[in-house]
Amino acid sequence: xxxxxxxxxxxxxxxxxxxxxxxxxxxxxxxxxxxxxxxxxxxxxxxxxxxxxxxxxxxxxxxxxxxxxxxxxxxxxxxxxxxxxxxxxxxxxxxxxxxxxxxxxxxxxxxxxxxxxxxxxxxxxxxxxxxxxxxxxxxxxxxxxxxxxxxxxxxxxxxxxxxxxxxxxxxxxxxxxxxxxxxxxxxxxxxxxxxxxxxxxxxxxxxxxxxxxxxxxxxxxxxxxxxxxxxxxxxxxxxxxxxxxxxxxxxxxxxxxxxxxxxxxxxxxxxxxxxxxxxxxxxxxxxxxxxxxxxxxxxxxxxxxxxxxxxxxxxxxxxxxxxxxxxxxxxxxxxxxxxxxxxxxxxxxxxxxxxxxxxxxxxxxxxxxxxx
Ligand code: NDP
Numbered sequence: 152x153x154x155x156x157x158x159x160x161x162x163x164x165x166x167x168x169x170x171x172x173x174x175x176x177x178x179x180x181x182x183x184x185x186x187x188x189x190x191x192x193x194x195x196x197x198x199x200x201x202x203x204x205x206x207x208x209x210x211x212x213x214x215x216x217x218x219x220x221x222x223x224x225x226x227x228x229x230x231x232x233x234x235x236x237x238x239x240x241x242x243x244x245x246x247x248x249x250x251x252x253x254x255x256x257x258x259x260x261x262x263x264x265x266x267x268x269x270x271x272x273x274x275x276x277x278x279x280x281x282x283x284x285x286x287x288x289x290x291x292x293x294x295x296x297x298x299x300x301x302x303x304x305x306x307x308x309x310x311x312x313x314x315x316x317x318x319x320x321x322x323x324x325x326x327x328x329x330x331x332x333x334x335x336x337x338x339x340x341x342x343x344x345x346x347x348x349x350x351x352x353x354x355x356x357x358x359x360x361x362x363x364x365x366x367x368x369x370x371x372x373x374x375x376x377x378x379x380x381x382x383x384x385x386x387x388x389x390x391x392x393x394x395x396x397x398x399x400x401x402x403x404x405x406x407x408x409x410x411x412x413x414x415x416x417x418x419x420x421x422x423x424x425x426x427x428x429x430x431x432x433x434x435x436x437x438x439x440x441x442x443x444x445x446x447x448x449x450x451x452x453x454x455x456x457x458x459x460x461x462x463x464x465x466x467x468x469x470x471x472x473x474x475x476x477x478x479x480x481x482x483x484x485x486x487x488x489x490x491x492x493x494x495x496x497x498x499x500x501x502x503x504x505x506x507x508x509x510x511x512x513x514x515x516x517x518x519x520x521x522x523x
Contacts, residue, residue, distance in 0.1 A: 289501030291362025335439030345425030370424020
């Protein structure tokens with residue numbers, strides 16, 4: 152069968168370096184027993200994000216394809232498999248998951264389960280010899296993140312976190328403008344994320360499954376944004392929580408939390424997270440203007456405004472590495488598998504955020520600044 156990829160197709164990763172390009176070309180010239188050269192993904196957990204976003208986008212990828220499903224619901228799994236051409240032999244339950252080791256069509260296991268299940272399935276996937284793409288938050292504690300990194304390292308497999316904004320053109324352009332000091336020296340970065348959450352019975356509101364409340368789920372976008380738009384790592388954090396514990400949604404987890412970062416340059420970061428109000432915003436203010444993204448990290452429809460001196464303009468960024476952030480993320484992981492390159496959003500990146508999240512919770516609880 153004709154190889155469906157050409158050299159151009161695979162040079163899509165962010166800032167593909169010459170060494171990476173050579174490695175891809177070498178990988179593509181290797182003889183293979185596979186029917187085609189696309190990297191095979193097993194999706195673990197057929198919930199809303201998997202079914203509505205990731206599985207449809209896999210159809211649009213140049214380097215990635217859906218080859219297996221893991222679900223606790225065999226009827227749903229069979230239906231999804233039939234819709235997407237996945238053979239029945241490549242459907243697994245959580246109990247039979249470890250048999251994925253024997254499936255040569257699976258290169259990457261993509262974990263889209265409730266947060267507290269991420270560590271277990273990452274470690275089991277690595278032990279089965281598979282690369283892992285794991286949804287955010289990486290896990291529910293620093294200790295779990297460290298165990299996941301160790302398991303993947305020991306197995307010699309890649310570990311990437313589903314931080315899709317690193318493949319989204321507006322976010323990438325904001326990072327670029329900051330590096331170029333387009334609005335001068337960074338003074339203040341702010342990011343707010345939230346949505347009014349509904350059904351009190353859902354897993355996102357159960358501590359055992361979610362690990363925390365709005366901060367773990369949506370506030371992690373604010374943590375990420377403050378780090379990637381400033382290009383700095385916080386030295387310390389001071390946080391405060393506000394939760395109405397008589398609201399049946401917030402018996403186990405927090406509603407609102409806000410925090411302040413001190414950055415090494417002297418710049419200040421302010422983050423906010425909410426399960427009772429809608430926010431999706433990033434703004435970086437320099438001594439020569441500001442860069443504003445709203446919505447900033449939505450699935451689509453990002454808008455960017457930039458003010459320099461007296462002039463304010465709506466900016467259309469240069470195209471990203473792929474047709475959209477989901478395809479960019481999936482094909483970046485595939486490129487890493489093909490070339491041996493490390494993912495731009497690695498397990499270590501997920502661990503950094505989890506250290507910060509634990510510090511935010513600690514600061515909010517103790518009413519003290521926590522050094523990082
Ligand atoms: P859903 O509740 O829609 O789906 C989760 C799926 O996990 C379920 O459908 C089920 O799949 C499986 N599951 C296994 N055990 C349980 C359990 N005890 N309780 C509930 N579900 C279980 O969640 P989402 O798809 O919204 O979120 C899943 C993960 O993806 C989370 O970590 C979330 O943070 C992340 N996410 C990331 C987004 C992003 O933009 N990067 C956006 C949305 C979510 P099955 O029936 O097949 O067993």
